[in-house]
Amino acid sequence: AQSVDQPDAHVTLYEGASLELRCSYSYSAAPYLFWYVQYPGQSLQFLLKYITGDAVVKGTKGFEAEFRKSNSSFNLKKSPAHWSDSAKYFCALENTGYQNFYFGKGTSLTVIP
Amino acid sequence: EAAVTQSPRNKVAVTGGKVTLSCNQTNNHNNMYWYRQDTGHGLRLIHYSYGAGSTEKGDIPDGYKASRPSQENFSLILELATPSQTSVYFCASGDADRTEVFFGKGTRLTVV
Numbered sequence: 001a002q003s004v005d006q007p008d009a010h011v012t013l014y015e016g017a018s019l020e021l022r023c024s025y026s027y028s029a030a031p032y033l034f035w036y037v038q039y040p041g042q043s044l045q046f047l048l049k050y051i052t053g054d055a056v057v058k059g060t061k062g063f064e065a066e067f068r069k070s071n072s073s074f075n076l077k078k079s080p081a082h083w084s085d086s087a088k089y090f091c092a093l094e095n096t097g098y099q100n101f102y103f104g105k106g107t108s109l110t111v112i113p
Numbered sequence: 114e115a116a117v118t119q120s121p122r123n124k125v126a127v128t129g130g131k132v133t134l135s136c137n138q139t140n141n142h143n144n145m146y147w148y149r150q151d152t153g154h155g156l157r158l159i160h161y162s163y164g165a166g167s168t169e170k171g172d173i174p175d176g177y178k179a180s181r182p183s184q185e186n187f188s189l190i191l192e193l194a195t196p197s198q199t200s201v202y203f204c205a206s207g208d209a210d211r212t213e214v215f216f217g218k219g220t221r222l223t224v225v
Contacts, residue, residue: 006155026149034213043203044156069213099144099163099209100157105155 002027004093014112015107018079021107022034023091024072033074034101035065039087047089050074061085083113116140116147119217126224132191134220136204144207145187146214147171147179149200162187195208195225 003026013019025031035047047058050067058064065076074091091104117138126132138145143164148156158171160179170180176198178190191198201221207214 002155043216043218044205046215090215098169099207100146100158100161100169101214102158103156105153 002033002093002095002102003103004102006089006091006093006107008107009105010108010110012110013081015083019077019081019085019109019111021076021091021109023074023076023104025074025091025093026072027093027101029096031072031074032096033065033067034092034094035059035074035076036090036092036103037062037087038090038106047076054087060113081111083111085111086111087110117204117206117215117217119220121186122218123221124223126191126194126222128195128224130194132194132198132222132224134189134191134202134204134222136187136189136217137185138187138204138206138215139185140206140208140215141184142206142208142215144209144214145181146205146207147187147189148203148205149173150219151200153207159189159202162175163210166168185214196224197221 005024033050036044038044050057054065063078088106088108090106093102135187146161147159157173162181180188201219203219204217205214
């Protein structure tokens, strides 16, 4: 069965540190993977996606993610982190052919100034 | 810029009452989605649609109906609202495979 797991419900770090938010997936076909961000009281915004090609994809707001087929992961990274990055981050997997998406439970990131 | 508009933004309903959440998109996207967001669950897909006249069941369709009368509009209907349906509901639109979806600002529904 297809699924997305974000094992860390909360991550806290200091401004200037490097951030890495973990995402793993289970899917029988080639995965199409996405990251979204949700700022407090707001809706979800697209950050980046992996479809095919280079394992490292770059997105908006200085974020990038690395696709690793070997361990079915798609971790989100940014260096350095800024206090304005504090938000909830969702990893998503497209259910190919049905054009809908599975979302992880999200990771709440707090960046301390 | 892609736009998805939800109404109402906040709603308090009584148990057993009928609730309709509306969504309008001006992106000319074929696909539209209704998700609910609850603490500890992330986003869960309720219904989705591939175009006018089409509705499909998502992962948690029980207790919900959907209607897509036009390309632009997609409604979520709770015929008999229950307190367990208290949640934040997000509508989204998107196009073919491998493209991102665009989300509305959400509707906070409280069923008392």
